[in-house]
Amino acid sequence: AQKVTQAQTEISVVEKEDVTLDCVYETRDTTYYLFWYKQPPSGELVFLIRRNSFDEQNEISGRYSWNFQKSTSSFNFTITASQVVDSAVYFCALSGLTGGGNKLTFGTGTQLKVEL
Amino acid sequence: NAGVTQTPKFQVLKTGQSMTLQCAQDMNHNSMYWYRQDPGMGLRLIYYSASEGTTDKGEVPNGYNVSRLNKREFSLRLESAAPSQTSVYFCASRFGTGRTSSNQPQHFGDGTRLSIL
Numbered sequence: 001a002q003k004v005t006q007a008q009t010e011i012s013v014v015e016k017e018d019v020t021l022d023c024v025y026e027t028r029d030t031t032y033y034l035f036w037y038k039q040p041p042s043g044e045l046v047f048l049i050r051r052n053s054f055d056e057q058n059e060i061s062g063r064y065s066w067n068f069q070k071s072t073s074s075f076n077f078t079i080t081a082s083q084v085v086d087s088a089v090y091f092c093a094l095s096g097l098t099g100g101g102n103k104l105t106f107g108t109g110t111q112l113k114v115e116l
Numbered sequence: 117n118a119g120v121t122q123t124p125k126f127q128v129l130k131t132g133q134s135m136t137l138q139c140a141q142d143m144n145h146n147s148m149y150w151y152r153q154d155p156g157m158g159l160r161l162i163y164y165s166a167s168e169g170t171t172d173k174g175e176v177p178n179g180y181n182v183s184r185l186n187k188r189e190f191s192l193r194l195e196s197a198a199p200s201q202t203s204v205y206f207c208a209s210r211f212g213t214g215r216t217s218s219n220q221p222q223h224f225g226d227g228t229r230l231s232i233l
Contacts, residue, residue, distance in 0.1 A: 009156070033219045045206065045224040052219060091158060095218045102147060102166050102214060103174070104222055108158040 002027045004094050006107035013082050013114055021077040021110045023092030029053075032096035034068065034075045035104070039089040051075060082114045118142050122207050122225035129197045129232045137192040137228050139207030146213040148190035149222060150174075150182060152203040159206065165190055166213045197232045204229050 003026040013019045025034065036048040049059065051068050059066045063080045079086050092107045120141045129135055141148065146167045151159040151174075161174030165184040179201060181193045190209075194201055208222040 031218075035221055037224075043204070044226050045208075047221040047223070050219065050221055097215055097218055102164060102172070102217065103161060104149075104210075106158040106160075108156060 002029075002032075002094050002096055002098060002103075002105040004092050004105050004107035006090075006092055006110050008110045009108075010111040010113070013112070015084060015114055015116055016081050017114075018078060018080050019082050019112065019114075021079075021090050021092075021112065023075045023077065023107060025073050025075065025092070025094045027094060027096045027098070029096035029098055032094060035093040035095070036066065036075075036077050037091040037093065039091065039109070041087070045091070048077075079112075082112075084114050084116060087112060087114045120207055120209055120223055120225035122205075122228050124228060125226065126229045127231070129194075129230070131198060131232060133197050133232075135194045135197060135230070137194075137205055137207075137230075138189070139191065139225060140189045141207075141209040141223070142188065143209060143211070143223065144187070145209035145211050145223070146187070147210040147217050148184065149208040149210070150180075150190070150192045151206045151208065152176065152201075153206060153227075154203050162192065162205075166217075199232050202230060202232045 005024045032053045034051045038046045065078045067076045089109045094105045123138045149164045150162040163182040165171045168187045205228045207225045210222045211220045
């Protein structure tokens with residue numbers, strides 16, 4: 001069975017602080033894919049990034065960076081110099097070939113609050 | 117460039133009433149999904165359709181039915197609404213089907229906020 005754990009329910013930071021959102025996953029698949037989604041207060045779900053299991057290269061996009069470590073089954077998300085607009089719920093998700101590859105398993109989300 | 121469109125955006129029902137939530141996508145995606153989002157529980161899969169003409173149960177299917185009307189449309193029906201079904205419902209679609217879709221992100225609609233009194 002697939003499982004995604006986001007142990008941090010809520011994080012509060014002051015603007016310009018760096019913040020890391022943790023994601024730990026479990027899967028028996030050798031090929032799988034990890035995703036991060038952002039849900040701002042307006043409620044829509046926005047796709048941020050995809051990472052496949054055979055590419056452990058870290059990725060940076062502006063103030064966002066992702067650290068994928070297979071050895072610890074983690075796919076953590078760091079926001080550098082956080083801004084108020086980063087306030088949102090962030091979901092980590094896992095898609096593997098178990099069950100025919102159709103399903104995406106979500107974590108319970110981390111609420112990030114960035115204050116002035 | 118609509119993507120995934122859900123209707124209605126808000127609805128209030130009384131216990132026992134029926135309701136169909138509509139979802140349509142214009143991205144020519146094969147796979148479509150219905151989720152519910154409840155506080156502290158993330159998104160839980162209700163039903164999905166890997167291709168036109170097929171539907172399968174997800175994690176929490178009880179109390180719901182679905183219809184994949186055609187490639188574009190996937191509806192979710194509550195036959196006899198219960199207060200426990202008060203939630204935000206999201207429809208999503210994804211390119212490909214089965215193993216060919218596992219590396220694809222899902223694209224979500226804006227959600228339907230459903231309250232059952």
